[in-house]
Amino acid sequence: MKLKQFFNINTDSMKSMGVLIDKEVSDYIRSKKFIVLLLIVLCTSVASLYSALTTLRHNPPSPDSAQASFFFLQVFTHSDGTLPPFHVFISFLGPLLGICLGFDAINAEYTNRSLTRILAQPIARDGLLNAKFIGALIILVFIFASLICMTVGLAVFWTGLTPSFHECLRLGLFLFVTVAYVGFWLNLALLFSVLWKHPATSALVSIAVWLFFMVFYPMIIGVIAKGMAPGMYASNQEIQSFQNFILSIMRLAPNQLYEDGTLVLLMPKVRSLSPLSMEQMQGAIPTALPVWESVKVVWTQVTALIASTVICFACSYFVFMRREIRA
Helix, strand or coil: CHHHHHHHHHHHHHHHHHHHHHHHHHHHHHCHHHHHHHHHHHHHHHHHHHHHHHHHHHCCCCCCCCHHHHHHHHHHHCCCCCCCCHHHHHHHHHHHHHHHHHCCCCHHHHHCCCHHHHHCCCCCHHHHHHHHHHHHHHHHHHHHHHHHHHHHHHHHHHHCCCCCHHHHHHHHHHHHHHHHHHHHHHHHHHHHHHHCCCHHHHHHHHHHHHHHHHHHHHHHHHHHHHHHCCCCCCCHHHHHHHHHHHHHHHCCCHHHHHHHHHHHHHCCCCCCCCCCCHHHHCCCCCCCCCHHHHHHHHHHHHHHHHHHHHHHHHHHHHHHHHCCCCC
16 A cells, blocks of 8 residues: 555656646747747857858768768868857857856745745655756757757758668667757756746856856967976977866866867767877878767767766755745
């Protein structure tokens, strides 16, 4: 009897979770601020992909050439000089999309005084926070998966080429890394939404963190690199140690982790993210890495992104579960 009651409780909680997720997805889709920001991200991304497709369309590779095996990956990394590549746009504008989905997830319920009415229903408190996150994550997966599929379909229509299994696998991994990257900013905004009761405060703090990593952090790294740069008579080992140190500091920024991950996944010929010596380059065969070897190269970056996302969500969960909620 106890086992049956246990399973009934789990079933009821899953049903209530599904209802909350449906509600959150519909609220996100109908939100005016989300629609405006989504149009900006879509327009810039489509413009970047269209410029790359237009350039590659005039010089399509033959089906038997070596370039044809990675043609669909070049669509997401190629640029004609007028617009940045697709992954650079996502690195810059993707965080704004995540912040837009999360900055008022909880404190808006406080402001509208609807949180007590929601929790008065037979719904677990953590179920509300989980539904906020899962609903936003579903939106992100749908947006970026639609962009990638639309681009691949247009490239097939224009060139007549078809993507290989390895290209599809790399694009799937690229989608996973992109969702993890934007999901980090979503969870960071969700954490600020739990910490502050006013949506304007959480939005300003989220945008301030985004501006710091996008604009000011590279400036700080440049100042540090200029002050600690080795002299002209430094050995190769000292120069390489200095470069590794600067790269390690740069990878504290989430956008750098994302750029490193997408660079290796979308460019199979990239074999390392660290500076290589002449001894390491000698004898290296200039061939593309298998998918699993590329995953090994970026495993640290992807793990760091996922760990940062989990930490932000865990902090949000801890604070929200311990907060007193009054009518």
